[in-house]
Amino acid sequence: MSQLVSSTDIREWSGAPRMKGLTALGAVILLLPLVLPNAFYYDVVIRIAVNAIIAIGLNLLIGYTGQISLGHAGFLGIGAYGSAILTSRYGISSLPALCVTAAAVALLAWIVARPILRLKGHSLAMATLGLGIIVSIVLTNEAQLTGGPDGLSVDGFAIGRVAISGEKNWYWIFSAVLFLSVVLAQNLIDSPAGRAIQALHGSEIAASVVGVDVKSYKTSIFVLSAVFTSIVGSLYGHYSGFINPGVANFATSVELVTIVVVGGMASIWGSVIGAVLLGVLPQLLAGHEGWDTVIFGLVLGLSIIFMPRGIVPTLQGWFRERAR
Amino acid sequence: MMMLKVSDLTKVFGGVRAVDGVSFAVHQGTVQAVIGPNGAGKTTLFNLITGLYTPTAGSIEFLGAEISGLAANLLAARGMSRTFQNLQICMNLSALDNVLVGAHLQLNGSVLAGLFRWPGLAQTDRRLRARAADLMAFVGCGAYVRADAASMPYGALKRLEIARALMSEPKILFLDEPAAGLNHTETHEIEELVRQLADRGLTVVLVEHDMKMVMSVSDRILVLNYGRKLAEGAPVEVRNNRDVIAAYLGEEMVDG
Amino acid sequence: MLLQFVFSGCTLGAAYILAALGFSMIYNASGVINLAQGEFIMIGGMSAAALSALGIALPMAIVAGVVIAALIGAAVERLAIAPTRKADTTSIIIITISVSMVLRGLTEIILGKENHSLPPFSGDQPIDFQGASILPQSLWVFALSAIIVVALAFFFGKTRFGKSMLATSHNRLAAQLVGVDVRKVMMSSFALSAAIGAVGGVALAPITTVAYDTGVMLGLKGFVAATLGGLGSGLGAVFGGLFLGLCEAFTAGYISSSYKDAVPFVLVFLVLTLRPQGIFGVKSADRV
Numbered sequence: 001m002s003q004l005v006s007s008t009d010i011r012e013w014s015g016a017p018r019m020k021g022l023t024a025l026g027a028v029i030l031l032l033p034l035v036l037p038n039a040f041y042y043d044v045v046i047r048i049a050v051n052a053i054i055a056i057g058l059n060l061l062i063g064y065t066g067q068i069s070l071g072h073a074g075f076l077g078i079g080a081y082g083s084a085i086l087t088s089r090y091g092i093s094s095l096p097a098l099c100v101t102a103a104a105v106a107l108l109a110w111i112v113a114r115p116i117l118r119l120k121g122h123s124l125a126m127a128t129l130g131l132g133i134i135v136s137i138v139l140t141n142e143a144q145l146t147g148g149p150d151g152l153s154v155d156g157f158a159i160g161r162v163a164i165s166g167e168k169n170w171y172w173i174f175s176a177v178l179f180l181s182v183v184l185a186q187n188l189i190d191s192p193a194g195r196a197i198q199a200l201h202g203s204e205i206a207a208s209v210v211g212v213d214v215k216s217y218k219t220s221i222f223v224l225s226a227v228f229t230s231i232v233g234s235l236y237g238h239y240s241g242f243i244n245p246g247v248a249n250f251a252t253s254v255e256l257v258t259i260v261v262v263g264g265m266a267s268i269w270g271s272v273i274g275a276v277l278l279g280v281l282p283q284l285l286a287g288h289e290g291w292d293t294v295i296f297g298l299v300l301g302l303s304i305i306f307m308p309r310g311i312v313p314t315l316q317g318w319f320r321e322r323a324r
Numbered sequence: 325m326m327m328l329k330v331s332d333l334t335k336v337f338g339g340v341r342a343v344d345g346v347s348f349a350v351h352q353g354t355v356q357a358v359i360g361p362n363g364a365g366k367t368t369l370f371n372l373i374t375g376l377y378t379p380t381a382g383s384i385e386f387l388g389a390e391i392s393g394l395a396a397n398l399l400a401a402r403g404m405s406r407t408f409q410n411l412q413i414c415m416n417l418s419a420l421d422n423v424l425v426g427a428h429l430q431l432n433g434s435v436l437a438g439l440f441r442w443p444g445l446a447q448t449d450r451r452l453r454a455r456a457a458d459l460m461a462f463v464g465c466g467a468y469v470r471a472d473a474a475s476m477p478y479g480a481l482k483r484l485e486i487a488r489a490l491m492s493e494p495k496i497l498f499l500d501e502p503a504a505g506l507n508h509t510e511t512h513e514i515e516e517l518v519r520q521l522a523d524r525g526l527t528v529v530l531v532e533h534d535m536k537m538v539m540s541v542s543d544r545i546l547v548l549n550y551g552r553k554l555a556e557g558a559p560v561e562v563r564n565n566r567d568v569i570a571a572y573l574g575e576e577m578v579d580g
Numbered sequence: 581m582l583l584q585f586v587f588s589g590c591t592l593g594a595a596y597i598l599a600a601l602g603f604s605m606i607y608n609a610s611g612v613i614n615l616a617q618g619e620f621i622m623i624g625g626m627s628a629a630a631l632s633a634l635g636i637a638l639p640m641a642i643v644a645g646v647v648i649a650a651l652i653g654a655a656v657e658r659l660a661i662a663p664t665r666k667a668d669t670t671s672i673i674i675i676t677i678s679v680s681m682v683l684r685g686l687t688e689i690i691l692g693k694e695n696h697s698l699p700p701f702s703g704d705q706p707i708d709f710q711g712a713s714i715l716p717q718s719l720w721v722f723a724l725s726a727i728i729v730v731a732l733a734f735f736f737g738k739t740r741f742g743k744s745m746l747a748t749s750h751n752r753l754a755a756q757l758v759g760v761d762v763r764k765v766m767m768s769s770f771a772l773s774a775a776i777g778a779v780g781g782v783a784l785a786p787i788t789t790v791a792y793d794t795g796v797m798l799g800l801k802g803f804v805a806a807t808l809g810g811l812g813s814g815l816g817a818v819f820g821g822l823f824l825g826l827c828e829a830f831t832a833g834y835i836s837s838s839y840k841d842a843v844p845f846v847l848v849f850l851v852l853t854l855r856p857q858g859i860f861g862v863k864s865a866d867r868v
Binding site for chain 1: 675
């Protein structure tokens, strides 16, 4: 064993700190139903969970790997509509429909990833933005299949023969998916693959010369984040019972990026906190036309100016400074 | 044994022949220096050999196999490692993680394995982390073992890059201006380091401007000028070569 | 019918040229992709429309609309861009998105959600030409675009301030060293881009009406046009704008009117994958 590293270091490398975070999350999930007064609040919490799960996947792409995507709502839309159409039109049961849709999204993401991940900066932003808008336009126009701008109603969800309905049951489903997402994302970041993607964010050249296949990792993370988003989109469609093309539009993509940026780039907990903040904010602004856009914009802008790394990493930095 | 054989290597950028028909060979266990005035094509040569540029013409043989045009990450798998003239450090990672990423190919880098926490990953990680810490001490930046790369001074970062390059236990190490921007003491320490590596049998190819270091540490020197080979040989021969002296005439270079 | 599509394509194209020029100018001066450019266009049109509705004479309303947009452009540069110049590309893109949200939201609050319109500058009788008709307002759009393109060429080629702007875009430090007031250049580039965009917004308003969210698509399409032609290239902006306008018009006419909005994004996807620097752009290389 090396003389330079202590047993504290070893323990830290084994992931002791992350257990604290997971325990806290688990506690919140278990205790929250005791304080939520009615179905409306469950709905808010569920929406927050949905955003958090997508944000975690998106953060892997934007924060950790450093590839911006301004079109992720497109995957959300495909996930929601894919499941909806397969279940209501073709009578396929919901769980297989979700899997098939996720597989289709994975394939689509893989196909578009290869050409666009060669791009950087604003070109990548533009390309992803374009893809998202194209999806949104297709969903709006193919009214035969998707119900067009008026939207589509979605059948209920069932695991095997057990039908899931009602906010309280969905709460447990989404909480479980959120918990799982956090665990999986943490696993990935702590692994050699996680290190490789962060390295390629820091310097693609350095990563290549040590053997990292940069293109392959960028593609994998892009596909992974697309699949996360699709799965959640499918579940959300079933939960909400009704979807419209707005779920895939540019504004939604911007909202998702806002959560990642404000909560904390390259921070899984940042995405959770960001989702909470930006899920609670509209509730406070409900009904004030135009103000929600202004406030969102201000929160996003001021956050990037004063806390460029996002809330959670900035706070973590402060605590570390104090500890010295 | 011949480790590296470069034949008629040429790279043309637009109208500029950055490297023009260069041929040389590097034998195992030797230290080969590549020197020349600024703009002579040294870094381009490195970039061609290590897979960052594709040659316009010519061939590169490494351990008997043709490698020209192969991507950099594939060459890492064959035993090549390098450092950079303009530091390529991942400032978003800790110092230790920077070094650890050098061992990427020795670990299971699959995304799925990472997601599902494949058994053994953590254990191998810990072992390699300890080794990374040792390497950092060996190259002389052990004080920063718990630091973030972003907080390290320039000299320490240069060494960090060397530690990262050594992590993969390479067969050949390319050092691009390892002493650039360092003071006398630091340069001497790098010189010592290169000598230690050579003593251990590592094949080293280095680009350097510090002639004192080059003369003292190299077995052979290749001199480039305007992309072409000007001279090649043992330090003593190159030093007395008229063409080499002419090329450097007027430049403050030899300091004894 | 072909001629009709050409006319509508050129009208759209002229507006896109102005939007694209705005993008390219800011990109040239500062390397920033200003995703709030669309809002500058919208503000020009909305201000003019609002003032005109209040009874102010049309020419004054038009000028006021452009001036207001220019002032807001300058303010955006001072408040949101200058303090964050050193941030990375992703962050700056996000900042401009946030600016666009603030501007859009404020317009919604102040002027409401409805469509606003401006009276045509010189009458609304369509002019018949070879079986197709064209609105006089469209001719205004062409004319104003052409004038601005020529004026910009003169500005950057012959005037001192224009040249100092170009110098700043090539090498900020060097420009500072030769005495260029870089801060003034930056602020002016934003003000000028906003003004150019606003002219487009004002000229289009009589034809398409404006609302608080008109800027979103217009801005994005302007960006696409600039990218198609090559970001930073004036010639590219003209080419990109015209090409995009024509493609949209032909798609709407011959294929499907509801998919015309997808055209810019399909085009930009193709351009970015096949020739990322655009038609007239220059490939950039990284030094290792």
